[in-house]
Amino acid sequence: MSTTTDTTSRVGDGTFDDLTGRVRGDVLRPGSPGYTEACTGYNLAAVRLPDLVLRAADAADVAAAVAFAAERSMPVAVMSTGHQAGRPIEGGLLIRTGALTEVTVDRERRSARIGAGARWQDVLAVSLPLGLAPLHGSSPVVGVVGFTLGGGISPTMGRAHGWAVDHIRAIDVVTADGTPLRVAADRHPDLFWALRGGRSDFGVVTALEIDLFPVGAFAGGGLFFEGAQLEPVLAAFRALTATAPDALSTSLALLRMPPLPGVPPLLAGRFVLHLRVAFLGETADLDPLLEPVRAAAPALVDTVGPLPYERFPEIHADPVDPAPLTERGAMLRDLPADAAEALREVAGPDSGIHVEIVELRHLGGAMSREPGTGSAVDHRDARYSLWCAVVGTRDDRPDAVRDAADVVDALAPWGTGRHYLNHSAGDPLERPFTPAALERLRALRASADPHGRFRPQHVLDPSE
DSSP: OOBOOOOOOOSOHHHHHHHHHHOSSEEEOTTSTTHHHHHOOSBTTOBEEOSEEEEOSSHHHHHHHHHHHHHTTOOEEEESSOOSOOSOEESSEEEEOTTOOOEEEETTTTEEEEETTOBHHHHHHHHGGGTEEOOOOSOTTSBHHHHHHTOOOOTTTHHHHOOGGGGEEEEEEEOTTSOEEEEETTBSHHHHHHHHHHGGGSOEEEEEEEEOEEOOOOEEEEEEEEGGGHHHHHHHHHHHHHHOOTTEEEEEEEEEBOSOTTSOTTTBTSEEEEEEEEESSOHHHHHHHHHHHHHHSOOSEEOOEEOOGGGTHHHHOOOOSOBOEEEEEEEESOOOHHHHHHHHHHHSTTSOOOOSEEEEEEOOGGGGSOOSSOOSOOOTTOSEEEEEEEESOTTTOHHHHHHHHHHHHHTGGGBOSOOOGGGOOOOTTOOOSOHHHHHHHHHHHHHHOTTOOBOOSSOSSTTO
16 A cells, blocks of 8 residues: 555754745645645555655746755655556655646647646546547546656557657656756757656656647447457457557456455456457447457447547546556567467466456557657557556565566567556566667766756666
8 A cells, every 4th residue: 555654754844944935835744734645646556755745836836846856955756646656755855746737728739738737537628629639548537747758558549640659749847956948859859858758757747738639430338258258359359450440449458356346246256358449430330340359259248339539438447546556567569379378378267367457458550650759668569568457566465466477477478578658667677668768868867867856767777
């Protein structure tokens, strides 16, 4: 569970009062009412015990707080919704950006300016009435900035338009000395490149400007099968993804949900397969594509059909309540028959594993094509992502976490050798970047943050 129970302040009154006098937002320290809540995000597996927390009221607060920390050689971390556990935060200053929820849509330019605290639901509430949507995630409650800067696999539009990170037009960021900058491909291009992947290792982002895309006919839903049908369903999924048009996005989840309150009866206490489907078009064009999958095994439930775009969260049905999650994952070059057999052996009905979610998500399409402006995120060679999620931590569920690692290891022969940043847990063994990107990131970080002010959320240096 989230470690936020320290009630002993390590910061004197003078330091506390100094920061309080510089900002509009609330400043908290251990023992302050609301401190634990301010340190807690969606992922309860995170460890966060900062000396000070600022609930920033605006971008000026962020700049003032970073300048304050620079004067005192105090490390800085940042959090919006806290969906990733990341590396532990102990001591220093934690800046919460949740109040920066500005969303402004320019219909003519098909763009949106989005504050660092906004969630996808905030953006869609403004853009969808105008017939536009961003490259969002599967859940409307995930924060825009972390998702997008980490790459951003959209389960509805990604294969048609590419990675979300490729569609950032500009970034407002506060640098290590407290200077606000607006960066873009033609303005501070090195920092623009590094932030798109390096995220808060290079500054505190206060806003993004991103592309929006027209929303037309849409269909989606899910096909659920008994877990015992993994072999034929996985074969059908492989065949479907081998020839799928860019308008079709799918993923296959192997679900082992516990029989707990809130878990749907269809999933509770049983092994179920869930094929998630999103299609930019009419159901009449989707049904022939899905026919071989529907014929592969009897479906427990089939909800695929015409779907108003605002109901896209029903496709994945991600939980919205905070929970402790430990993640493992990999990017896969391909999914040949021997890889499918390896997955069946390590995660199939006879495997005995205790991992709640093992997901294969189809990539390719526009996600394999080079963008106009490159970034530190580069998975053009990956056709699938593999993601494992354990409800719990390494400490309370060590066997399940080892099971998740075993799944990733079993598929390693077909991997690219890298991990998707948004499925990263900050583990030193993770490799989210290519060697060339990692070398460039290290050099740029040495220049942008020479004193190591920003807490690294990915390991760029083995000494960290």
